[in-house]
Amino acid sequence: MKFEAAGKGLSDSQQSVVTTDSEGRISLTENESKFEATLQVLQSSSKESVVNASSFGDLRTYMHVERDIQTELENILTQLKGNGNPSLILLCGSVGDGKSHLLAYMKEHHTELMHDVVVHNDSTESYDPDKNSLDTLEKVLAPFNDGNHPDKHVVIAINLGVLHNFYSLQRHTGKFQALCDFIDESGVFEKGQHGIKQAGAFYMLNFADSQPYVLTKEGPKSPFFLELMDKVTNPDRNNPFYRSWLEDKENGIKTTAHYNYFFLQHNEVKESIVQSLIEVMIKKKVFISTRAFYNFLYEIIVPVHNPLLKDDASIKGEDMLPNLIYGHPDRSPLLAALNEIDPLRRRLETTDQLVSEFLLKTDPLAFAVEELGEHMAIGAWKQVNTMHKQKNQMEYARLFIRQHALLFRKNYDEVYREYVHFLFSFYHGDEDEIGRLFELIERVVYAWKGSPKDRFVFVDSPNKTFRLAVEVNLEPEVDEQVFGSSEGQDEVEQFTPSIRIGFSQKGEAFLFELDYKLYALLKQIRNGYRPNRQDIQDALQFSEFHDRIIKSADQKTNVLLVHRHDGTILEVKKPRFSKSKFEVGKVK
Numbered sequence: 001m002k003f004e005a006a007g008k009g010l011s012d013s014q015q016s017v018v019t020t021d022s023e024g025r026i027s028l029t030e031n032e033s034k035f036e037a038t039l040q041v042l043q044s045s046s047k048e049s050v051v052n053a054s055s056f057g058d059l060r061t062y063m064h065v066e067r068d069i070q071t072e073l074e075n076i077l078t079q080l081k082g083n084g085n086p087s088l089i090l091l092c093g094s095v096g097d098g099k100s101h102l103l104a105y106m107k108e109h110h111t112e113l114m115h116d117v118v119v120h121n122d123s124t125e126s127y128d129p130d131k132n133s134l135d136t137l138e139k140v141l142a143p144f145n146d147g148n149h150p151d152k153h154v155v156i157a158i159n160l161g162v163l164h165n166f167y168s169l170q171r172h173t174g175k176f177q178a179l180c181d182f183i184d185e186s187g188v189f190e191k192g193q194h195g196i197k198q199a200g201a202f203y204m205l206n207f208a209d210s211q212p213y214v215l216t217k218e219g220p221k222s223p224f225f226l227e228l229m230d231k232v233t234n235p236d237r238n239n240p241f242y243r244s245w246l247e248d249k250e251n252g253i254k255t256t257a258h259y260n261y262f263f264l265q266h267n268e269v270k271e272s273i274v275q276s277l278i279e280v281m282i283k284k285k286v287f288i289s290t291r292a293f294y295n296f297l298y299e300i301i302v303p304v305h306n307p308l309l310k311d312d313a314s315i316k317g318e319d320m321l322p323n324l325i326y327g328h329p330d331r332s333p334l335l336a337a338l339n340e341i342d343p344l345r346r347r348l349e350t351t352d353q354l355v356s357e358f359l360l361k362t363d364p365l366a367f368a369v370e371e372l373g374e375h376m377a378i379g380a381w382k383q384v385n386t387m388h389k390q391k392n393q394m395e396y397a398r399l400f401i402r403q404h405a406l407l408f409r410k411n412y413d414e415v416y417r418e419y420v421h422f423l424f425s426f427y428h429g430d431e432d433e434i435g436r437l438f439e440l441i442e443r444v445v446y447a448w449k450g451s452p453k454d455r456f457v458f459v460d461s462p463n464k465t466f467r468l469a470v471e472v473n474l475e476p477e478v479d480e481q482v483f484g485s486s487e488g489q490d491e492v493e494q495f496t497p498s499i500r501i502g503f504s505q506k507g508e509a510f511l512f513e514l515d516y517k518l519y520a521l522l523k524q525i526r527n528g529y530r531p532n533r534q535d536i537q538d539a540l541q542f543s544e545f546h547d548r549i550i551k552s553a554d555q556k557t558n559v560l561l562v563h564r565h566d567g568t569i570l571e572v573k574k575p576r577f578s579k580s581k582f583e584v585g586k587v588k
Contacts, residue, residue, distance in 0.1 A: 034244040042298040077113040086150040093207030096291030099157035215424040215492035259379035260321040272409040312382035322402035343405035429484025469560040474503040512545040
């Protein structure tokens with residue numbers, strides 16, 4: 001459907017607006033646009049932010065998305081209801097991931113489960129202005145100190161950093177030992193470890209146990225992010241965002257945000273955006289909390305300056321959604337990360353061909369309509385022919401590439417595609433696929449500092465006249481606690497986006513964390529690239545792993561000396577039956 005036809009009324013018929021600037025823009029007074037006012041609850045800085053909610057209204061109820069951790073909490077509280085043994089539930093996670101939101105929802109919609117349960121939020125509650133958060137936390141937890149007898153169930157929403165500080169303090173003071181032992185057993189501070197979730201009166205629920213996306217054989221997906229996005233974009237009058245958007249249009253009010261919202265309603269765009277978010281989470285190790293995600297939606301819909309529009313001619317290309325996603329790294333850390341995977345950074349033959357055709361067209365609008373679709377060539381595209389005449393084609397070429405990538409996303413990055421495939425295979429326990437990964441890693445072990453012959457690796461600098469090489473005998477090793485932990489499941493839900501893998505030698509195992517950045521470097525090295533000092537520093541884990549392999553090798557019975565200039569190889573052996581300490585022979 002065309003944007004102009006959706007809801008009808010986003011026209012130039014509004015006569016009440018009379019003042020415009022030289023670009024046809026009209027000053028926007030507060031709440032003149034109901035749609036923009038509604039969107040403001042998505043901002044992290046808003047006091048009415050959805051995630052900041054300590055109580056629920058209609059909007060927050062509408063925005064609520066059920067997660068597995070909610071089901072777990074409900075099940076625990078149901079089991080504890082009527083139980084005479086008071087228990088402590090630790091609801092852990094990071095800032096903005098929805099702990100407070102979940103507790104507010106439970107108090108509002110499951111009062112029967114929350115009755116007579118003490119709820120404490122470590123980030124917002126303090127009983128005494130003279131006490132810090134740890135003092136307050138210790139007071140709340142006092143009934144669960146060793147030897148005490150609590151009389152009520154307690155649920156605490158706590159950030160992992162605060163919990164770690166509390167744990168460290170109590171280990172030092174010797175108090176809360178039973179609770180500290182449980183925290184140890186839960187593995188809550190150990191990356192990738194799946195510890196116990198319940199012991200005695202203690203329960204551990206951790207938002208960090210689950211990523212906001214899942215791994216599948218076809219690639220990563222995020223039903224969670226898509227559902228949150230659908231809550232904002234669903235074309236349903238029960239959706240307050242869509243309803244206010246329609247009301248604005250019916251009143252003749254339009255801004256660039258109205259066009260961007262229309263663009264965001266399309267499923268292919270939402271899917272593509274979610275894939276970009278997953279990509280930066282894996283590549284750049286960006287953590288995207290629920291709060292950060294809502295704020296992101298606001299930033300890609302509403303430009304920094306969003307005045308009322310007199311007509312399409314006053315819309316700036318830089319304010320269109322594709323440019324807001326990839327071209328404004330200064331607005332937030334998440335947008336800065338997305339700028340790093342900007343489609344403009346990918347030099348592809350097909351992309352270059354599209355740009356060339358676009359720049360040579362005498363009617364670029366017609367070309368945009370043909371390539372992007374008539375319902376997508378809206379907003380700033382209406383003035384593209386005029387911009388071409390003014391020699392401003394490159395601004396539109398950038399918009400064209402970014403918008404085309406959102407509409408017709410492809411797996412441009414082969415290295416990234418390979419890595420997420422191996423990540424899924426690792427948690428799925430696919431030995432054949434991980435065998436291929438071992439082949440790559442073993443080649444890099446030999447190439448890291450160089451190898452004079454099979455099974456030998458250099459141990460020293462390439463600048464010496466004679467270089468020393470030792471024999472290594474490697475056996476593949478994985479973290480058995482994690483490898484295959486999701487075997488038989490179509491989706492991997494609990495994981496860390498890295499692969500704990502390595503080799504053993506002489507019965508001793510050496511493992512390292514293989515993340516995307518390191519995998520990309522190892523691929524380069526396998527293809528002939530020689531790592532420089534900065535690469536070795538960036539890949540410190542692998543460098544240390546390589547050093548441990550060398551140190552564990554037998555450096556007494558079979559060593560090679562290689563002349564750097566002529567390549568002569570001398571074999572140094574410890575003779576079995578001789579008084580000589582070493583024998584030196586030339587290798588043919």
